Amino acid sequence: MYSGEGHLVSIDQLSRESVLSFFSQIEKNKSKGLEYARPVLQNETVVLLFMEPSTRTRISFEIAAQKLGGQTIHVQKEGSSLQKGETILDTFETLHAMGCKNFVFRSPRSEIQEVAEHFGKKIILINAGDGINEHPTQALIDGFTIWEKHQQLEKLKVAIIGDIDRSRVAHSNIRMLNLFGNKPYVSGPPELMRNLDAKQVHIAKNIDEAIADADVVMMLRVQNERKDIAFSHDDKYLQTYGLTQNRLKLAGQKAMVMHPGPFNRGVEIESTVADGEQSVILQQVNNGVWVRMALLEMLHKAAQ
Ligand code: NCD
DSSP states (O other): OOOSSSEEOOGGGOOHHHHHHHHHHHHHHHHHOGGGOOOTTTTOEEEEEESSOOSHHHHHHHHHHHHTTOEEEEEESTTSGGGGTOOHHHHHHHHHHTTOOEEEEEESSSOHHHHHHHHGGGSEEEEEEETTTBOHHHHHHHHHHHHHHHSOSSSOOEEEESOOTTOHHHHHHHHHHHHTTOOOEEEOOGGGOSSOOTTTOEEOSSHHHHHTTOSEEEEOOOOTTOTTSOOOOOTTHHHHHSBOHHHHTTTOTTOEEEOOSOOOBTTTBOHHHHTSTTBOHHHHHHHHHHHHHHHHHHHHHHHO
16 A cells, blocks of 8 residues: 555555555454564654544554554643644654654644655654544545445445534545545535535435435534534434434445544434444444554555
8 A cells, every 4th residue: 555655644645456455454464363463663663643632543553553562652732842832843853853753643733744745755654633634544444344344345335424524534535435436425514514526425415315225324523623614513413414223224224334433422423323233333443453553564664
């Protein structure tokens, strides 16, 4: 999958073939178990530079790096010189001057491209969530989770529901599905779907149309913390736009229910659906470790 830049900034760097061979590699690794892990990151430090909250992304990268024998350092805005007004590039330069070469970066601003261009091949840089722009490792996790069940991403109906405009997860998933010639069905509150491209997605008339006979239903959290759009969900959100048990019947019993997390029970997803038999939410979390191990190993080897 390696594209030569030493970075994973966007799904656009990847080809369909490279994604498929990456998925096969992960499947092989999973079948061998965690003991397969070679200490390829021994004597390496992986910096987890997270300027936004995170549970699954940060911790799964941390576990992945440690399983590969690496050491991890967690840097966040609070408590670092970023809070004193240091620029992000100066923070990267400072850490690089201390010998750090591997960076996993999450920011509320879309700024990873600038960091990638500034450093070129001097560092390995992985996008762990770039403003509302992209979150490529989450899309690789979601794509792999679908592929594990269907052995394809092509001829499937995928519905993506909720706060599409502000979801970097949705943006990366749409790009990845498009790589496979798959145009997902999207739906959500109109205020949160103003920036869609009809070349990339089918804009469904309503959520029921998007979900009907879907193979995959991907739910998204309303990103209230991003203040750019004045939208707040009310008590009716679940019935109007959420995934209830009743609504899931439209998709059928074989549909996979996905959510990148964190999810808000009773807001975009009914609690019983999140915990139900069709939910693969925790499988997505588990695959997060495998995907991130394979990615760290691949980028590290390619940089040798
Ligand atoms: C998402 C994110 O941070 O983009 N979560 C994740 O990384 N799994 C989605 C969200 O915060 O709603």
